[in-house]
Structure formats: structure tokens, C-alpha cells
Amino acid sequence: MSVSxxxxxxxGGGSKTLAWLADATYSYGAVPLGVGEAGPSNPQSVGWETALENMGRAVDTAFLAAGYSPCKIAAACVAMAGSDRENARHRLNEWSAGRELAERFLPVHDAAALLAAGTPDGYGVAIISGTGSLAFGRSESGKTARSGGWGYLFGDEGSGYAVAIAGLRAVASAADGRTAATLLTDRFLHELAIASPNEMVQAVYARQDDHTWLSSLSQIVVSAANEGDAVA
Amino acid sequence: MSVSxxxxxxxGGGSKTLAWLADATYSYGAVPLGVGEAGPSNPQSVGWETALENMGRAVDTAFLAAGYSPCKIAAACVAMAGSDRENARHRLNEWSAGRELAERFLPVHDAAALLAAGTPDGYGVAIISGTGSLAFGRSESGKTARSGGWGYLFGDEGSGYAVAIAGLRAVASAADGRTAATLLTDRFLHELAIASPNEMVQAVYARQDDHTWLSSLSQIVVSAANEGDAVA
Known part of the structure; x- marks a missing residue:
């Protein structure tokens, strides 16, 4: 087995970063050697400095777990939301070159990695619905297309974030008497440990920048829907 | 004229704070004596510390403009979004007591002030549609009701913020080929000084916390609608 x-x-995700070191020279497929985990590396949520730091930590830890000193290897691929954009690609390429990570370096967006993982033939459609949302497809002939991935302000349809916000809107609207009463009111009050919908303003805006937490509130909507709540 | x-x-608004000092003892109505202006005092956008500082500055400047040294006066009223909530009322009362502002102090939400300014009889409906949105009504018998005022995350229907976000969504969706092409695309690219919708992500998220700026983008949507753009 050669290091090359x-x-x-x-x-590179919004809640953590995983790095897998593998040996690609085995004839029956790549063999995983070590895994490293570090904090989040989605630059939209933690900024580029933290994102690159955590990527570096995950890589170093994977080398350590495999029993190797960090060295320049054959190839590296980073899957990260938004990494198909010019600016992001530039930052990632610079980072890879700066630490002499690999002979070949490829940043792809997370849906491309999902598609590769999920389809042995390499074509199909991948739907990401986590904190954000994105759809990505690749045809048999290699043609690709994407839709979504515009983030929480003007995209993310169908994401956990969007579902959670829709639930909060339903509670606010019901409190005003604009729409029907819903199970969601009690569930949100309970989750936020508050006594009335008015207090939602303070409870939610205090954590408005924590999109992972906001997205997690979508569970309330999903469970109320499962119990037959019409609004949810 | 007595100081009492x-x-x-x-x-107290999201973009500036105005304080009007007036003499209420004239029999033909209050006479404005001096106006003071300071920076924003909406605690949701600038935090309580800055909000109270700017309110203090506006008050001091109004006294100065009227030729008075700041002193305890007969009555003071603060109109501010959200000031009908318990926590906000408490903060404002403390601030007023701390600086011995007035014998009587009344915090009201901004729609109540709008209603008072707009209806000589004191009843009617006030609609606020600025950066945020809120409707407030008072009946002839004094009964009041409000709807909205839940902020940009789960309210603000019909506000400048909501209109601007809807415009950005339309451009993103058209770029994906999910919905019809729209004049809005060219207008937003021009306004943001970028070459393609993909660059909107960077251009807009870099200023995502500047809700006043985001709301101002609603002008693009309004002018495209006036020119007959179906999507706008």
C-alpha cells in the first residue's frame, strides 16, 4: 500500500464535519482507514475561518485515527452546501493548496455526494431536506441540473427550517383569530416553555440566528400532523 | 407656563427616534416647543441598550431645542413596536423611572399612536406596513384588537420585508426554471450589482441582518408591478 x-x-455540514481517509489501491474497492470528526463547516452558518479550521481538524484526526502523519495524498473531495459557487470553490482550492492536501482536489455540493452515495449507476435525483433544501439530478448521459439551495431567506422550500417557520406562522395566525385553532399552539408553548403565543416573539427571536435549532422545531409540526391536526 | x-x-422606530416636547397647558391644544432626533430605538433590531440610549438622546435634544434643562415633566408617552408586551413595558417603565422623566408615563405600541394621530374621534383601524406589519383597531366604545406584529420570522405579512423576500423568491424560482421569467431578475441583478442570480446568495446573505435594507428592496417589486410584470 503506497501513501500515494x-x-x-x-x-462539511452545518452541524459537524466528517473526514474519511481511505486506500483506493485495493482492487476490490476503497478501504476505509480512519475517520475524523470536528465541528460544523458550513461557511454560511459559521463563517469561512471556522469552517476551514474544522475541516483541517477533521482531516488531521482522520490521519491520526488511521495511524498516518498528515501528508499529501492522491485525491480529496469535499462535499459542502454551496461549494459549486465560484467564491466557495476558490476558498476551498486555496485551502487545499495551502495545506498540500492532495494531488487532485474536487469540491462538490452536498447533493452531488448524496447522489453518488445513493445510486450505484451514478444517475438519478437527490433531494436534500435538512436545515435547508436542494434537489440535484444527473442523467444517464451525465447531464446535471439543480433546483433550490437558495438558503432560508428566499429558498429552502420543504426544508426543516421552512416547516418550522410555517408552524410558527400558523400559531401566530391562530392567536390573532385569522385562522383555525391548532394543536400546534399547545405544542409550541410547551416546547418553548412559555404561557402564551405573545411570548413566542421573545422566545424565538432570542435564538433567531440558530437555524439548526429553528429547524428542529419542525418535529413538532410533523408529530402534530401525524396525530391528525388539520393545520399541521 | 409651568414646567409641570x-x-x-x-x-421609537427602527430607523430613528423622534422626541417632541410640548406645552399641554394652552387651552387651544398642546404647543410643540422642541424636537429631538436620535438613532434607532427598536429593541428588536438594535437591542435594549442602544434603544434606551437613543431615546435618552432624543429626549435631551428636544429639551435643548426648546431651551429647557431636562427636568421631570407632567407626562410622557413612548410609541414603539412591541411595547405592549410585558417585558418591554417593564424595561421602558424602569428607564422612565430611572431618569425621572415624567409624573405619568405611558408606553404604547406604534399602531396605537398611528391611530391616535389619524383619527380625531379616536376610533378606527390603523395598518402599519413598513419594515414590519401590524393592524390595530379601536371601536367607538373603546374596545381594541390587534393582528400581526409577529416580526419577520413568522409574521409581517404585507410588510416591505415580506414583499422584498417574495421578490427574491420569485427570482430564485425563475432561475431554477420552476416559475415564469420575470422583470424582477434584471432589476434585482442591477440593484445588487451582480451578473447572475447565483450571486444573489452571497450578495444578500452578506447583509441578511439589515432588515431595513432588505425591506427597501420591496421598491423593486413595486416598480416592476407598476410596469405590468405579472410575477411582481
Whole structure:
């Protein structure tokens, strides 16, 4: 096994970063050697400095877990939301070059990695619905298309974030008497540990920048819907 | 004219704070004596510390403009979004007591002040549609009701913020090919000084916390609608 046969895959997400070091020279497929985990590396939520730091930590930890000193390897791929945009690609390429990560370096967006993981034939459609949302497809002939991935302000339809916000809107609207009463009111008051919908303003805006937390509130909507609440 | 006949009205907004000092003892109505202006005092956008500082500055400047040294006056009223909530009322009362502002102090939400200004008879419906939105009504018998005022995350229907976000969504959706092409695309690219919708992500998220700026983008939607754009 030569060091030059090593490859690394980095999954840079909004809640954590995973780096997998593998040996690609085995004839029956890549063999995983070590995994490293670090904090979030979605630059939209934590900024580029923290994102790159955590990617570096995940990579170093994967080398350590595999029993290697960090060295320049054959190839590396980073899967990260938005990394198909010019500016992001530039930052990632610079980072990879700066630490002499690999001979070949490829940043892809997270849906491309999902598609690769989910389809042995390499074509199909991948739907991401986490904190944000994005759809990405690749045809048999290699043609690709994407839709969504515009973030919480003007995209993210169908994401956890969008579902949670729709639930909060339903509670606000019901409190005003604009729409029907819903199970969601009691559920949100309970989750936020408050006594009345008016207090939602303070309870939610105090954590308005924590999109992971906001998205997690979508569970309330999903469980109320499962119990037959018409609004949810 | 006695100092005890002085009253002050403070309009605490998201972009500026205005304080009007007036003499209420004239038999033909209050006479404005001096106006003070300071920076924003909407605690949701600038935090309580800055909000109270700017209110203090506006009040001091109004006294100065009227030729008075700041002193305890007869009555003061603060109109501010959200000031009908318990926590806000408490903060404002503390601030007023701390600086010995007035014998009587009344915090009201901004729609109540709008209603008072707009209806000589004191009843009717006030609609606020600025950065945020709120409707407030008072009946002839004094019964009041409000709807909205839940902020940009789960309210603000019909506000400048909501209109601007809807415009950005239309451009994103058209760029994906999900909905019809619209004049809005060219207008937003021009306004943001970017070459393609993809660059909107960087251009807009860089200023995502500047709700006043985001709301101002609603002008683009309004002017495109006036020119007959179906999507706008």
C-alpha cells in the first residue's frame, strides 16, 4: 500500500464535519482507514475561518485515527452546501493548496455526494431536506441540473427550517383569530416553555440566528400532523 | 407656563427616534416647543441598550431645542413596536423611572399612536406596513384588537420585508426554471450589482441582518408591478 494511493472524503455540514481517509489501491474497492470528526463547516452558518479550521481538524484526526502523519495524498473531495459557487470553490482550492492536501482536489455540493452515495449507476435525483433544501439530478448521459439551495431567506422550500417557520406562522395566525385553532399552539408553548403565543416573539427571536435549532422545531409540526391536526 | 405642564411624545422606530416636547397647558391644544432626533430605538433590531440610549438622546435634544434643562415633566408617552408586551413595558417603565422623566408615563405600541394621530374621534383601524406589519383597531366604545406584529420570522405579512423576500423568491424560482421569467431578475441583478442570480446568495446573505435594507428592496417589486410584470 503506497501513501500515494490514499484518498480522503470530507463531508462539511452545518452541524459537524466528517473526514474519511481511505486506500483506493485495493482492487476490490476503497478501504476505509480512519475517520475524523470536528465541528460544523458550513461557511454560511459559521463563517469561512471556522469552517476551514474544522475541516483541517477533521482531516488531521482522520490521519491520526488511521495511524498516518498528515501528508499529501492522491485525491480529496469535499462535499459542502454551496461549494459549486465560484467564491466557495476558490476558498476551498486555496485551502487545499495551502495545506498540500492532495494531488487532485474536487469540491462538490452536498447533493452531488448524496447522489453518488445513493445510486450505484451514478444517475438519478437527490433531494436534500435538512436545515435547508436542494434537489440535484444527473442523467444517464451525465447531464446535471439543480433546483433550490437558495438558503432560508428566499429558498429552502420543504426544508426543516421552512416547516418550522410555517408552524410558527400558523400559531401566530391562530392567536390573532385569522385562522383555525391548532394543536400546534399547545405544542409550541410547551416546547418553548412559555404561557402564551405573545411570548413566542421573545422566545424565538432570542435564538433567531440558530437555524439548526429553528429547524428542529419542525418535529413538532410533523408529530402534530401525524396525530391528525388539520393545520399541521 | 409651568414646567409641570410639559409633555413629551417619543416615537421609537427602527430607523430613528423622534422626541417632541410640548406645552399641554394652552387651552387651544398642546404647543410643540422642541424636537429631538436620535438613532434607532427598536429593541428588536438594535437591542435594549442602544434603544434606551437613543431615546435618552432624543429626549435631551428636544429639551435643548426648546431651551429647557431636562427636568421631570407632567407626562410622557413612548410609541414603539412591541411595547405592549410585558417585558418591554417593564424595561421602558424602569428607564422612565430611572431618569425621572415624567409624573405619568405611558408606553404604547406604534399602531396605537398611528391611530391616535389619524383619527380625531379616536376610533378606527390603523395598518402599519413598513419594515414590519401590524393592524390595530379601536371601536367607538373603546374596545381594541390587534393582528400581526409577529416580526419577520413568522409574521409581517404585507410588510416591505415580506414583499422584498417574495421578490427574491420569485427570482430564485425563475432561475431554477420552476416559475415564469420575470422583470424582477434584471432589476434585482442591477440593484445588487451582480451578473447572475447565483450571486444573489452571497450578495444578500452578506447583509441578511439589515432588515431595513432588505425591506427597501420591496421598491423593486413595486416598480416592476407598476410596469405590468405579472410575477411582481
Amino acid at each position: 494511493g490514499l484518498v480522503i472524503g470530507i463531508d | 405642564g410639559l409633555v413629551i411624545g417619543i416615537d
